[in-house]
Amino acid sequence: MEFSLEKKEWDFYKDQLSGLDNRFALLEYIKLHSRLNIFVINIDNFSNINNAYGYVVGDEILLEIAKRLQLLKQQNAKLFRFDGDEFVFIVNDFFNFRELKEFSESIISFFNQTEIELEHDNIIVKISVTIGVAMGNGIITLNHAAAAVHEARLYKKSSYKIFETKSAYAKKQQENIYWINKIRGAIEEEKLIGFFQPIKNLHTGNIEKFECLARIDDDGGLVSPIRFMEACKMTGTLSLITRRIVTNAFSVFSGTDYEFSINITSNDINLGYLEEFLLLNSKKYNIDPSRVVLELLEDIVTLTESNMLEQINSLRKKGFKIALDDFGVENSNFSRLLELNPDYLKIDGIFIKDILENEKSELIVETIVHLCKKRGIQIIAEYIHNEAVLHKIKEMGIDYAQGYYIGEPKESIE
Numbered sequence: 001m002e003f004s005l006e007k008k009e010w011d012f013y014k015d016q017l018s019g020l021d022n023r024f025a026l027l028e029y030i031k032l033h034s035r036l037n038i039f040v041i042n043i044d045n046f047s048n049i050n051n052a053y054g055y056v057v058g059d060e061i062l063l064e065i066a067k068r069l070q071l072l073k074q075q076n077a078k079l080f081r082f083d084g085d086e087f088v089f090i091v092n093d094f095f096n097f098r099e100l101k102e103f104s105e106s107i108i109s110f111f112n113q114t115e116i117e118l119e120h121d122n123i124i125v126k127i128s129v130t131i132g133v134a135m136g137n138g139i140i141t142l143n144h145a146a147a148a149v150h151e152a153r154l155y156k157k158s159s160y161k162i163f164e165t166k167s168a169y170a171k172k173q174q175e176n177i178y179w180i181n182k183i184r185g186a187i188e189e190e191k192l193i194g195f196f197q198p199i200k201n202l203h204t205g206n207i208e209k210f211e212c213l214a215r216i217d218d219d220g221g222l223v224s225p226i227r228f229m230e231a232c233k234m235t236g237t238l239s240l241i242t243r244r245i246v247t248n249a250f251s252v253f254s255g256t257d258y259e260f261s262i263n264i265t266s267n268d269i270n271l272g273y274l275e276e277f278l279l280l281n282s283k284k285y286n287i288d289p290s291r292v293v294l295e296l297l298e299d300i301v302t303l304t305e306s307n308m309l310e311q312i313n314s315l316r317k318k319g320f321k322i323a324l325d326d327f328g329v330e331n332s333n334f335s336r337l338l339e340l341n342p343d344y345l346k347i348d349g350i351f352i353k354d355i356l357e358n359e360k361s362e363l364i365v366e367t368i369v370h371l372c373k374k375r376g377i378q379i380i381a382e383y384i385h386n387e388a389v390l391h392k393i394k395e396m397g398i399d400y401a402q403g404y405y406i407g408e409p410k411e412s413i414e
Helices: 006-010 023-032 047-051 055-072 096-114 140-153 168-188 225-236 237-254 266-271 274-285 306-317 334-340 360-374 387-395
Strands: 036-041 075-081 088-092 117-118 123-126 131-134 160-162 192-201 207-218 221-223 259-264 292-296 321-327 343-348 378-381 401-402
Touching: 023 075, 023 088, 023 140, 036 055, 036 096, 036 140, 036 401, 047 055, 047 123, 055 088, 055 096, 055 117, 096 131, 096 160, 131 140, 140 160, 168 192, 168 207, 168 225, 168 237, 192 237, 207 225, 207 401, 225 237, 237 259, 237 266, 237 274, 259 321, 266 274, 266 306, 274 306, 292 306, 306 321, 306 334, 321 334, 334 360, 343 360, 360 378, 387 401
Parallel strands: 131 160, 207 259, 259 292, 292 321, 321 343, 343 378, 378 401
Antiparallel strands: 036 088, 036 131, 075 088, 117 123, 192 207, 192 401, 207 221
């Protein structure tokens, strides 16, 4: 970048390791130029190199990568070190789609055929890169190229992706941005609402429990978590939602005899606040912990950290009950079931909704029921949508039923 600056100001725009222009220079360059072709180059699995050899060796390898990228730099291109293990090429000349592909492929091919050798340490490392490409004007073009890197990695590393505004990934990112803003507003304006769905005891025929659910009031329409959970994870607001639902649930069920369940995420476990917060609300609303069921979502069931089990066991010792949610899909398995030994298991609705027609679903449910009976675990079937399905699961020995046939989620438990 061509600046007439004092040395201190010049250093501000230079990467101290590679001597390349840095992210500040990159942002200034983008502001001053139009019709940009931006290539964000991310080094695949670079954290593994730092973990294996240390950060000093990692820096040496980054320096070697920078030198090789300089060799690949076209005469009309600018090279920047963007951030950590990411570099950026910008080409101002008009590139058609074929030229974007050819330049990306040449970079990937070069690294696939090149090894980096540090002679004094006898270290030889194979490097591969993933590239995101975007064309346009302004900082938004850089954002698009960075998004294209993430999209490329969804399918295959050591590849490239040219940003498309109509791609499913781009639409998902735009939707997440919408919900990030919507969630913040919902929490501030108290538009995060608790809903409650009844659960029937199939032995007594009575409604004995409720599941506590979250809804966002979106200009008069109610939106379920499936629409905004990913945005919550991105913004770290999952625990705020859990806290709000917990407080609301304890308030609603104070003075009743009902059991109620609350969904818990890995974020709630990792933050370590859950036990103290639940006990505080138990005392405030005079609710015995034995009436509170903590439904562990899929992302907790797959965790292997001992801290997770310690917290769950501690909560159980305090009297709280544990349920495994959505059992039978994704990564949930019988070994985890035996390890956690929950009070309740909720069979995923995917196996219940077609249990009358699908022999495979019926066999899976039979297997789950058999194991739970041996372990003394009570079973809840979700997605009960008609009388025939209700009769079927009762016949199979399932203890509880939940679904729209039993009752829809509502703001009130009356």
